[in-house]
Amino acid sequence: MSADVMDQNTGAGEPLAADEIRAMRERIDEIDQQIIDLWQERARLSQTVGKTRMASGGTRLVLSREREIVERFREAMGPDGAQVALMILRAGRGPL
Numbered sequence: 321m322s323a324d325v326m327d328q329n330t331g332a333g334e335p336l337a338a339d340e341i342r343a344m345r346e347r348i349d350e351i352d353q354q355i356i357d358l359w360q361e362r363a364r365l366s367q368t369v370g371k372t373r374m375a376s377g378g379t380r381l382v383l384s385r386e387r388e389i390v391e392r393f394r395e396a397m398g399p400d401g402a403q404v405a406l407m408i409l410r411a412g413r414g415p416l
């Protein structure tokens with residue numbers, strides 16, 4: 321168990337519940353780190369695609385592709401998914 325998770329307040333009323341919460345928090349922290357790493361990797365790839373396309377005389381963006389991505393997230397996660405997709409896209413190509 322990481323020192324961070326051991327030191328944090330669990331908010332639980334019983335020691336057994338506190339142990340369960342700490343174990344789940346350990347996995348939550350791993351998942352959050354994966355999300356951060358994947359987010360940053362995706363943003364770098366998106367920037368490289370944009371540069372490659374512009375260097376070839378193409379456009380910076382392809383909005384039809386962006387619409388498909390937003391729709392995929394909306395179908396999987398509902399309206400919040402669409403908002404997540406918009407933030408992911410902005411992380412790569414910057415604001416519209």
Ligand SMILES: C=C(O[C@@H]1C=C(C(=O)O)C=C[C@H]1O)C(=O)O
Pocket residue numbers: 365366367369370380381382383385386389408409412413
């Ligand atoms: C990365 C690309 O370039 C831009 C960024 C996109 C993205 O981050 O997914 C999608 C479409 C383009 O506007 C691409 O065309 O695939």
